[in-house]
Amino acid sequence: MTAVRTMHQAQPKHVVIIGAGFAGLACAKTLATNRNLRITVIDKNNYHQFQPLLYQVATGILSTHNAAFNLRALLQRHDNIHVKMSEIVSVDLQRRRVTGRLGDVYDADYLVLAAGAEPHFFGVPGAEQFAFPLYSLDDAESLRSEMIRLFERTELPGSDRARNLNIVIVGSGATGVETAGALADLMRKTPQHLFSEVQLRSISLTVIDHGSSPLRPFLPRSQAYAKKVLEQRGVQFHLGESVQEVTASEVVLASGQRLPAQITIWAGGSKAARLSSALNIPLGAGGRIDVQEDLSLSEHPGVYVLGDLANSVGQDGKPLPQLGSVAKQAGEHCAQNILATVAGRKQEPFHYVDKGIMAMVGQGAAITEIGKQRRPLYGMLAFTAWQLVHVALLPSFRIGFQASIEWAIDFWGTLHLNAIVSRSSDRD
Numbered sequence: 001m002t003a004v005r006t007m008h009q010a011q012p013k014h015v016v017i018i019g020a021g022f023a024g025l026a027c028a029k030t031l032a033t034n035r036n037l038r039i040t041v042i043d044k045n046n047y048h049q050f051q052p053l054l055y056q057v058a059t060g061i062l063s064t065h066n067a068a069f070n071l072r073a074l075l076q077r078h079d080n081i082h083v084k085m086s087e088i089v090s091v092d093l094q095r096r097r098v099t100g101r102l103g104d105v106y107d108a109d110y111l112v113l114a115a116g117a118e119p120h121f122f123g124v125p126g127a128e129q130f131a132f133p134l135y136s137l138d139d140a141e142s143l144r145s146e147m148i149r150l151f152e153r154t155e156l157p158g159s160d161r162a163r164n165l166n167i168v169i170v171g172s173g174a175t176g177v178e179t180a181g182a183l184a185d186l187m188r189k190t191p192q193h194l195f196s197e198v199q200l201r202s203i204s205l206t207v208i209d210h211g212s213s214p215l216r217p218f219l220p221r222s223q224a225y226a227k228k229v230l231e232q233r234g235v236q237f238h239l240g241e242s243v244q245e246v247t248a249s250e251v252v253l254a255s256g257q258r259l260p261a262q263i264t265i266w267a268g269g270s271k272a273a274r275l276s277s278a279l280n281i282p283l284g285a286g287g288r289i290d291v292q293e294d295l296s297l298s299e300h301p302g303v304y305v306l307g308d309l310a311n312s313v314g315q316d317g318k319p320l321p322q323l324g325s326v327a328k329q330a331g332e333h334c335a336q337n338i339l340a341t342v343a344g345r346k347q348e349p350f351h352y353v354d355k356g357i358m359a360m361v362g363q364g365a366a367i368t369e370i371g372k373q374r375r376p377l378y379g380m381l382a383f384t385a386w387q388l389v390h391v392a393l394l395p396s397f398r399i400g401f402q403a404s405i406e407w408a409i410d411f412w413g414t415l416h417l418n419a420i421v422s423r424s425s426d427r428d
């Protein structure tokens with residue numbers, strides 16, 4: 001009897017983590033230190049995508065393999081972590097049981113939901129159909145292909161396309177600003193003789209936002225800096241304007257103005273991943289899931305929600321932002337709480353350590369606001385700091401090194417044409 005009980009107690013607890021983004025990965029890696037846990041990481045892709053660098057994939061600065069990393073390779077050092085590629089479509093919170101699209105079922109002692117976010121089109125007619133979002137690797141590759149396809153088709157003899165091309169970016173948060181800056185650099189740095197019909201320097205780049213300044217969470221000084229640098233590089237702003245409709249060739253503003261747009265990029269906001277609606281519980285702002293201060297779900301012991309899927313509140317009572325740093329720290333904290341529970345200790349509330357915010361504006365121009373006090377740095381110094389921080393955040397030294405080489409080539413060389421191949425005319 002004693003032997004049976006001992007064997008039963010020795011059964012490893014099973015932690016199931018849905019989503020291998022910043023939150024899920026950090027949680028899994030922290031948990032793996034406990035040999036008495038069995039961890040299953042489930043993601044709909046077999047790779048981890050590094051969202052902050054997606055705009056660089058879309059604009060050819062980085063190749064795909066520097067922004068997306070095979071999960072099995074990333075986690076190979078941990079033999080108590082198992083990776084499954086499956087899209088989870090149903091969650092039974094009472095039983096802590098999740099089911100994948102193909103009918104695969106996973107039962108957990110501890111269930112961690114970290115499925116991230118997806119683009120929010122706010123019901124704007126045509127936006128989902130015609131605009132290109134920038135939230136996943138697929139999005140980045142589609143946008144990159146579409147841009148090159150547009151240039152190549154404009155180059156064809158007899159092309160009746162307008163020679164003046166227009167790219168419109170909806171949203172002037174970090175994604176919108178970083179994308180606009182990278183596109184402006186791309187047009188400035190690509191040697192004109194590579195194209196005979198496409199007038200690269202005349203391509204119009206327009207950023208639209210209903211707010212009165214770009215980069216809302218940043219200091220007014222930083223917002224003014226970003227706007228000035230982008231305007232100097234040829235980007236036009238339509239601020240205080242909202243988008244009423246997106247068509248295949250135009251963006252229609254609420255004021256009635258119609259902006260021609262062969263390509264519309266949607267950087268207009270995000271909402272919780274659709275998995276949140278499979279939970280059958282009331283949802284908070286942006287479809288996100290309200291969590292308790294220890295990141296667990298009220299009335300569902302053993303269930304945690306992290307990162308962009310969660311509404312967690314900071315010590316000042318305000319919601320924490322949807323940032324990689326918040327997600328990563330939440331993943332580590334959730335793991336510590338699970339380890340504490342397994343060891344019979346009490347769970348601790350999550351306190352986010354705010355080290356500051358940063359945004360890239362373009363080559364040699366970035367903004368870094370350091371610490372909670374937001375001490376600003378601009379220009380080349382901030383540009384270097386941005387690169388160093390992102391190298392440190394990348395999942396391995398080798399990947400960081402590869403990305404640094406591509407950045408150096410991009411900075412000192414001309415256009416990174418090899419990184420922006422298009423799949424020819426596979427789409428109309």
Ligand SMILES: Cc1cc2nc3c(=O)[nH]c(=O)nc-3n(C[C@H](O)[C@H](O)[C@H](O)COP(=O)(O)OP(=O)(O)OC[C@H]3O[C@@H](n4cnc5c(N)ncnc54)[C@H](O)[C@@H]3O)c2cc1C
Pocket residue numbers: 018019020021022023024042043044045047048049050051052053054055086087088089114115116117134135174175273275306307308309322323324325326327358
């Ligand atoms: C373009 C862009 C730029 C950004 N730049 C910055 C930046 O510079 N700095 C910063 O701090 N933050 C940045 N962010 C925000 C940051 O990337 C997110 O806050 C962070 O990725 C959230 O981490 P997460 O783990 O919650 O979700 P994610 O990293 O989105 O990971 C969620 C994972 O869940 C998987 N998944 C989703 N649904 C399912 C399902 N049903 N079944 C199985 N798997 C599923 C997805 O495939 C994904 O791998 C940026 C975001 C975007 C979109």
